[in-house]
Amino acid sequence: MFYDCEEIESSANGLGRIERELPDWLDADLAILGEPTAGLIEAGCQGTLRVVIRTGGTRAHSARSWLGDNAIHKLAAVLDRLAAYRARIVDIDGCQYREGLSAVRIDGGVAGNVIPDAAAVTVNFRFAPDRSPEQALVHVHEVFDGLDVQIELTDSAAGALPGLDRPAAAELVGAAGGVVRAKYGWTDVSRFAARGIAAVNYGPGDPNLAHTRGERVPVQQITAVTEVLRRYLTV
Amino acid sequence: MFYDCEEIESSANGLGRIERELPDWLDADLAILGEPTAGLIEAGCQGTLRVVIRTGGTRAHSARSWLGDNAIHKLAAVLDRLAAYRARIVDIDGCQYREGLSAVRIDGGVAGNVIPDAAAVTVNFRFAPDRSPEQALVHVHEVFDGLDVQIELTDSAAGALPGLDRPAAAELVGAAGGVVRAKYGWTDVSRFAARGIAAVNYGPGDPNLAHTRGERVPVQQITAVTEVLRRYLTV
Numbered sequence: 001m002f003y004d005c006e007e008i009e010s011s012a013n014g015l016g017r018i019e020r021e022l023p024d025w026l027d028a029d030l031a032i033l034g035e036p037t038a039g040l041i042e043a044g045c046q047g048t049l050r051v052v053i054r055t056g057g058t059r060a061h062s063a064r065s066w067l068g069d070n071a072i073h074k075l076a077a078v079l080d081r082l083a084a085y086r087a088r089i090v091d092i093d094g095c096q097y098r099e100g101l102s103a104v105r106i107d108g109g110v111a112g113n114v115i116p117d118a119a120a121v122t123v124n125f126r127f128a129p130d131r132s133p134e135q136a137l138v139h140v141h142e143v144f145d146g147l148d149v150q151i152e153l154t155d156s157a158a159g160a161l162p163g164l165d166r167p168a169a170a171e172l173v174g175a176a177g178g179v180v181r182a183k184y185g186w187t188d189v190s191r192f193a194a195r196g197i198a199a200v201n202y203g204p205g206d207p208n209l210a211h212t213r214g215e216r217v218p219v220q221q222i223t224a225v226t227e228v229l230r231r232y233l234t235v
Numbered sequence: 236m237f238y239d240c241e242e243i244e245s246s247a248n249g250l251g252r253i254e255r256e257l258p259d260w261l262d263a264d265l266a267i268l269g270e271p272t273a274g275l276i277e278a279g280c281q282g283t284l285r286v287v288i289r290t291g292g293t294r295a296h297s298a299r300s301w302l303g304d305n306a307i308h309k310l311a312a313v314l315d316r317l318a319a320y321r322a323r324i325v326d327i328d329g330c331q332y333r334e335g336l337s338a339v340r341i342d343g344g345v346a347g348n349v350i351p352d353a354a355a356v357t358v359n360f361r362f363a364p365d366r367s368p369e370q371a372l373v374h375v376h377e378v379f380d381g382l383d384v385q386i387e388l389t390d391s392a393a394g395a396l397p398g399l400d401r402p403a404a405a406e407l408v409g410a411a412g413g414v415v416r417a418k419y420g421w422t423d424v425s426r427f428a429a430r431g432i433a434a435v436n437y438g439p440g441d442p443n444l445a446h447t448r449g450e451r452v453p454v455q456q457i458t459a460v461t462e463v464l465r466r467y468l469t470v
Contacts, residue, residue: 046298050347062359063281063420064443065322065335072338072356076318079311087300100300103307104347106354109340112285113359119341121307124297124348185298208299 001025006188010157015188030168031192032229035183036205039221041176042183043095043169043200045190046126047159049136050104053078053121054150060115068115072108075119077147079103082123085143090128093162095182097128101143122154126184129159129193157186160193162200169198175232176202202229236260241423245392250423265403266427267464270418271440274456276411277418278330278404278435280425281361282394284371285339288313288356289385295350303350307343310354312382314338317358320378325363328397330417332363336378357389361419364394364428392421395428397435404433410467411437437464 003014010016018025035042055075060068087099101123108119127136133156141151163169164180173180183189183201192199204221238249245251253260270277290310295303322334336358343354362371368391376386398404399415408415418424418436427434439456 048298048348061420062335062337062339063283063361064333065337065361066333068337070317070337072341073314073318075341076311076314079308079314082305083308083311098299098301100297102297102300102303102305102350103344104297104349104351105344106307106310107342107344109338109342109357112339112357113283114339115337116339122344122347126298126300185296 013188015191019191026192026195026197028192028197030166030172031189031197031199032172033187033189033199033201034203035187035201036203036207036210036217037183037201038206039204039224041173041180041200041202042207043093043162043164043180044097044129044160044193045183045187045201046097046099046185047129047131047133047136047157047190048186049125049127049133049140049156050154051123051125051137051140052152052154053123053144054152055119055148056150057115057117059110059117062113062115065115069117071116071119074148075106075108075121078121078144078149081143081147088128090130092128092130092182093164093180095162095164095180097130097182098184099128100124100126101140127159129161131159133158158190158194159186160190160199163193163198166198169200172200172202172232176228248423250426254426261427261430261432263427263432265401265407266424266432266434267407268422268424268434268436269438270422270436271438271442271445271452272418272436273441274439274459276408276415276435276437277442278328278397278399278415279332279364279395279428280418280422280436281332281334281420282364282366282368282371282392282425283421284360284362284368284375284391285389286358286360286372286375287387287389288358288379289387290343290354290383291385292350292352294345294352297348297350300350304352306351306354309383310341310343310356313356313379313384316378316382323363325365327363327365327417328399328415330397330399330415332365332417333419334363335359335361336375362394364396366394368393393425393429394421395425395434398428398433401433404435407435407437407467411463
């Protein structure tokens with residue numbers, strides 16, 4: 001099944017359209033997403049959420065800074081927690097899911113002579129699929145607990161457990177040589193996981209090169225993946 | 236002497252043009268700058284400088300944050316120093332000069348799913364006139380000493396000592412009732428101070444209202460300042 005618009009807003013995702021209009025097409029024992037995985041089975045996927053963490057203060061002329069309350073200075077405590085954060089590494093079905101809590105944007109300031117009354121840092125949490133988005137958000141609130149900040153959730157998407165104990169998945173893993181690793185990043189496997197269908201990422205091409213100028217696919221990986229899929233589907 | 240463009244880039248300052256083209260006009264025992272000072276003598280002025288403090292890192296997909304080096308997280312140490320900074324209060328000729336070291340802008344970030352490789356905070360230092368701009372810059376470097384940052388000076392202007400021991404200044408202070416306070420903010424007094432001419436700020440209008448919607452001048456301050464200046468100039 002080929003579909004379009006997987007990389008933009010999820011409302012445009014072609015698989016979502018199939019799910020809404022022709023859900024029967026998605027009934028299956030196993031979904032294989034043709035993601036670039038360097039020819040290895042990459043199981044499940046991380047979840048992701050983003051929050052904007054805002055600080056407030058009081059504007060003043062910077063020549064009289066003691067009359068103000070500097071919102072940028074209050075981000076110090078937020079960044080301290082991020083810099084000190086030690087991300088969890090979780091083993092699920094033999095797949096190692098690494099989490100990450102990262103500032104991806106920061107901004108604040110009014111003018112070169114003004115103590116700013118607002119500043120914000122956007123934080124992206126990539127979480128292992130043993131947490132739901134709701135649990136992940138609770139965790140983010142715990143990380144910044146006690147700080148004088150406002151936390152606004154701006155988007156989130158569930159991860160997917162590897163589901164390798166399902167017979168159809170185990171057979172494919174066997175056909176592919178038994179090597180499995182965790183998928184980093186969010187993919188449409190989570191859509192199948194939400195429907196109770198085992199799903200893995202499997203395809204030629206190095207995921208670390210995706211979206212870069214160096215993006216390319218070795219022919220031998222195309223051949224190998226084709227052979228594995230043919231063997232798996234015809235046995 | 237009336238002149239224009241005092242509030243924009245210093246290259247456009249009308250007093251600077253007079254200084255370049257008709258420097259004799261500026262020979263004097265005392266310069267009185269008609270700044271809003273609420274009808275009090277405000278002596279000298281603070282100096283100001285701005286630096287941009289930059290952090291660097293390595294870009295990576297935020298789903299694989301451990302492959303990157305987050306430049307925003309490195310600003311934590313910069314903001315910690317700013318938040319902990321205790322500004323000096325210096326008494327010069329009975330005038331209390333308060334300093335201030337403040338973040339006035341912060342920015343960084345590439346996209347919502349990218350570990351950023353660059354971030355920056357702009358810091359404004361308002362310093363007492365017992366420091367030169369060069370000494371002030373040395374102090375700023377001391378404050379951030381040992382951090383993994385680049386510090387770029389983007390502008391600076393010298394302050395001005397009150398110079399109230401000059402006879403002409405002392406006479407004006409006496410005529411104005413003997414009350415003197417420090418000027419906060421940078422003004423053209425520093426231009427006269429650099430020429431060895433005592434200079435004070437003195438005029439009607441609350442400086443705390445300058446540039447705000449509430450800007451106004453009480454008539455009684457206009458009258459009082461006029462009377463003081465007339466008395467001072469005619470005695």
